Amino acid sequence: MSFVDTLRQWDEAVTCADRQDWPEALSIFLSIQEPNSKICFDIGCLHLRNQDLDAAEKAFDCSIRKDEHLAVAFFQRGITFYKQKRYEESSADFQRAFKALRNNQLIDYKALGLRYILYACEVLHNIALAEAQLGNWENAQKNLAKALDYKTEAKLSVIDRALQATLKRKLFKLVEFPSKTLFKPNKHYVAELEKKDYLGKAKVVASVVPQDEFSGFAPLQPQMTLFPPCCCFRRALEGEAHTVLFEFVPETSDELAVVPGNIVFVLQKGTDNWAYVVFNERKGLVPYNYLEPTLDISLDVLISTFPLYCYPISQPEDNSCFVKIRFTFNFAVSVPSGSSYVVLIEKISKKLNLNSTAITLRYNSDSRGKNLIDNNTEMEDVWSRAEDGRIILWCTTKEVSDGKPQKEVYLVALHSYNSSNPEDLSLQEGDKIKLLSKVNQDWLEGQCNGNTGIFPASFAAEVPMDGQ
Numbered sequence: 001m002s003f004v005d006t007l008r009q010w011d012e013a014v015t016c017a018d019r020q021d022w023p024e025a026l027s028i029f030l031s032i033q034e035p036n037s038k039i040c041f042d043i044g045c046l047h048l049r050n051q052d053l054d055a056a057e058k059a060f061d062c063s064i065r066k067d068e069h070l071a072v073a074f075f076q077r078g079i080t081f082y083k084q085k086r087y088e089e090s091s092a093d094f095q096r097a098f099k100a101l102r103n104n105q106l107i108d109y110k111a112l113g114l115r116y117i118l119y120a121c122e123v124l125h126n127i128a129l130a131e132a133q134l135g136n137w138e139n140a141q142k143n144l145a146k147a148l149d150y151k152t153e154a155k156l157s158v159i160d161r162a163l164q165a166t167l168k169r170k171l172f173k174l175v176e177f178p179s180k181t182l183f184k185p186n187k188h189y190v191a192e193l194e195k196k197d198y199l200g201k202a203k204v205v206a207s208v209v210p211q212d213e214f215s216g217f218a219p220l221q222p223q224m225t226l227f228p229p230c231c232c233f234r235r236a237l238e239g240e241a242h243t244v245l246f247e248f249v250p251e252t253s254d255e256l257a258v259v260p261g262n263i264v265f266v267l268q269k270g271t272d273n274w275a276y277v278v279f280n281e282r283k284g285l286v287p288y289n290y291l292e293p294t295l296d297i298s299l300d301v302l303i304s305t306f307p308l309y310c311y312p313i314s315q316p317e318d319n320s321c322f323v324k325i326r327f328t329f330n331f332a333v334s335v336p337s338g339s340s341y342v343v344l345i346e347k348i349s350k351k352l353n354l355n356s357t358a359i360t361l362r363y364n365s366d367s368r369g370k371n372l373i374d375n376n377t378e379m380e381d382v383w384s385r386a387e388d389g390r391i392i393l394w395c396t397t398k399e400v401s402d403g404k405p406q407k408e409v410y411l412v413a414l415h416s417y418n419s420s421n422p423e424d425l426s427l428q429e430g431d432k433i434k435l436l437s438k439v440n441q442d443w444l445e446g447q448c449n450g451n452t453g454i455f456p457a458s459f460a461a462e463v464p465m466d467g468q
Contacts, residue, residue, distance in 0.1 A: 006032055010039055010185045017182055022046060037067035037289075038113065038183035041076065048080060049179045056080045069273060069289050071100035071107055072118050075126075076177055082130060091130035098123045102249070105150050105415055108458050111245040111260060111292075113184040117458070120150035122175045125162055132171055140166045186292070239265035239278065242291035247456075249418070256284025259424060260456065261443065263294060321386050327352070327395045338383055341375050354397055362394040396445070396452070397437040409435040411446065411460035425453030433460055 009032050016025035026046045032039055044059030060077035063070060078093030098120060101107060107118045124147035128140040144163045151159055158175070165172040244262040248255070256279060258264060264277040264286065275288040321337040325348060333347045349356040361373040363385070373382060373393065385391055411434075413427040425446055427433070433446040433455075444457050 006034065006036075006039075007185050007190065011190050013042070014182055014184045017042075017046075017180070020180075022049065026050075035062070037063045037070055037073070040066060041070070041073050042182045044073075044076060044080070045177070045179070045182060048076065048083075053080055053084050057084075067273065067289050069100055069287050071097045071123075072109060072114070072116065072177070074100060075118060075123060078126060078130070079174065079176055082126070082133075082174060085133075087130045087133040091127055091134070094123055094127040094130060098127065102251075104249075106458075107246065108456075109183075113186060114181065116178065116181050121147040121159055124150065125159060125175050128162060128166065129172060129174055132166060137166055137169060239267040241294040242266050242275075242277070243294050244286075244290060245292055246290045248286050248290050250284065254285050256282060256286055258286055258290070264291065266291065320389065321383065322390045323348075324390065324392045325351075325395045326392065327397075337386070337389070339379070341373070341377060341379055344379075348395065352395075352397065358398050360396045360398070362396075364394055410463050411435055411444075412463045413448075413460050415459045417455050417459050425451055425455045427455055427459060432463070435462075 009028055013025045013028040013032075016022075016028060026043070029035070029039060029043045029046065035043065040059050040063035044056045044063060047053075047056035047059055057077065057080050060073055060080060063073040064077065067073070074093045074097035078090045078097060081087075081090035081093060097118070101118070101120050101123065105120050109116050109118065124143045128143040128147070131137075131139040131143065141163065144159060144166060147159045148163075162172040242264050244258045244260055244264060247259045248257065250257050256264075256277060258277075258279060262279055264279040266275045266277050266288075267283070268276040269288055270276070273288050274285045275291060276283065277286050277291075319337050320334045321339075322332055322334055323344065324332045333344075333351055335344055335347055345356045345359060345361070348359060348361070352359065362371040363373065363382075364371055371394075382391070410432055413429055413431040413433060415427075416429050417425075417427040425433075425448055427448060431448050433448045436445040436447060436452065438444055438457075443454050444460065445452070445454050446460075
């Protein structure tokens, strides 16, 4: 069965599940000839929902066999064993799930298509319960005490109640996976299943000018060298482009630190599910299930991935200036040299799809007023800083509503976050963060301790203004 056929049936199955047609969903899942790890997991969840524990166990076995790093699959198989009263095997699987968390407080599976967060404290909670069922009350108390070190505020009461129960030699409630939650296929891939008019209007698919709207045919134009012939970009293209889904913290010198959103190139994939990748001219090992193949790469991504090599080498012939913008990602726009502030800000506004009033430009990353570029700035001074038709500016944004900036929003860091990317913002648990913008549903831009950068949205929560 082809990947397209598998994707189509997977999408049909989860659609049936969304409308709670569980028998039809399971029927479609079982008809998939070569299910991947996520599909096997979904099959196991449906069997577990039907209380068909033997079939659920086999499905989770298959999911783990295809992806031995899928912590949530170990967690679900541990629940299956617990319901079968096989408490030793249940405890062992919960321990494997905890090991797969790699000392992190949680894994958010949203990027993989599963709306579920697996918390380390809940895994330890279930280990304790399995040990309590075996009569190992001391082990149960040790695991619950350990769970307190991995606690989050939302989960603290669950751990406290379980700890109180063990002190009285009483059992407590199992933390279960939500029965209606399934892995869903990548929505971008599903969108590609729709029929396309491949003979329709001609369209630019690559341009040195972002969002170039030219279409049609024209005589051959003089070509511009975008990349040096031996730059790291060409070396990286020896591999296959992938997007990083989860933060990976290396434990050995052979491993490579990456965070969600990074674009890496897989040079080699081993049979042990580890991939040898290149990122920012550095090479190392990353778990392959932390990555997702990237269908195409835009100019913006190339510039942000290879910032030293993505400027045009030759001077623009039409007296244009290439302005590289340092934002949560790096991108470039082309404007006539000597342009007014209005022309420049409108070009950037169109690129970011934001109102120009929400955009602030600066000469550098310093947030002090003297570096501000606005309608009162002498643009001759701006363009005088350009070298060889190129200039770098810094950009920040604010959300707007009805043309007026929203009130300032402050967050508090729920967990520590160590950045491995220049654009990231390092956080310590309890830090106060000034929210600057929402990059997307998973990432925020903020300011903390005098630094500005992006960080995972799940690592912070909003606090009232008087909580500063």
